[in-house]
Every structure is written in structure tokens, then in C-alpha cells.
Amino acid sequence: MLTKKEEEFLQYWEGCRIAESKPMSKIARGFPMALLFSLPIVLSVIVVRIFLPEWYTKISKTSPGMFITTIFAMFLIALFYAFFRMHYKWEINEQAFKELKLKQANNNAAPTATEKSTNNENDV
Numbered sequence: 001m002l003t004k005k006e007e008e009f010l011q012y013w014e015g016c017r018i019a020e021s022k023p024m025s026k027i028a029r030g031f032p033m034a035l036l037f038s039l040p041i042v043l044s045v046i047v048v049r050i051f052l053p054e055w056y057t058k059i060s061k062t063s064p065g066m067f068i069t070t071i072f073a074m075f076l077i078a079l080f081y082a083f084f085r086m087h088y089k090w091e092i093n094e095q096a097f098k099e100l101k102l103k104q105a106n107n108n109a110a111p112t113a114t115e116k117s118t119n120n121e122n123d124v
Contacts, residue, residue, distance in 0.1 A: 002103065
């Protein structure tokens with residue numbers, strides 16, 4: 001027998017599993033967390049670049065063009081993180097959905113205790 005929470009999850013996931021399986025949906029839903037992951041790194045590089053430009057070029061020994069490359073690389077990392085984080089969550093939900101559907105099918109197929117006792121009385 002499924003609990004109320006499990007039945008609610010089945011209803012929720014049946015309604016949104018197709019929409020959430022699309023790659024753009026995964027990126028859009030995962031991007032806020034990915035920005036929280038990458039924004040501090042980007043902001044620290046920007047702050048150092050703006051407020052201490054001589055120190056930045058002396059310490060890093062990079063050309064000014066590397067700054068844009070760093071920002072672009074962090075953006076790509078954020079996209080990667082967003083997609084795979086949400087894909088992992090989708091897979092977890094999909095697995096739980098399949099297990100609950102199987103449990104529901106087994107519960108519907110198995111006769112209840114009262115049906116078993118009724119069938120045994122008729123056999124005698």
C-alpha cells in the first residue's frame with residue numbers, strides 16, 4: 001500500500017517528468033545553484049583585476065586577454081554543473097517513480113487478506 005506522500009509524488013512526477021527531462025529545462029533550473037557555485041570565484045577575479053591591476057599581472061603572469069578567458073571558462077563550468085546536477089536529480093526522481101509504480105502494480109495485483117480467506121472457504 002502506498003502512503004499519501006508516495007501517491008503525491010507519483011502524481012507530481014507523472015505531470016512534470018517529460019518537461020524536466022529536456023536539456024534546456026535542466027540547465028535553466030540548475031543555473032541559479034551553478035551561479036552560487038561560480039560567482040564567488042568570478043567576483044574575486046574581477047575585484048582583484050579592478051582594484052589591484054599591477055598585482056594581478058605581476059602575480060599571475062598572464063596577458064590581459066586571459067581575464068576574459070577565465071570568465072568564459074567559469075561560465076562553461078557553471079553550465080556543466082547546472083546540467084549534470086539537475087540530470088542527477090532527474091535520474092533519482094525517475095528511479096523512485098519506477099520503483100513506486102512497480103510497488104503500486106504489485107499491490108494491485110496481490111489479493112487482499114479478505115479475498116484470500118473468501119477463496120479458501122469456497123474451495124472447501
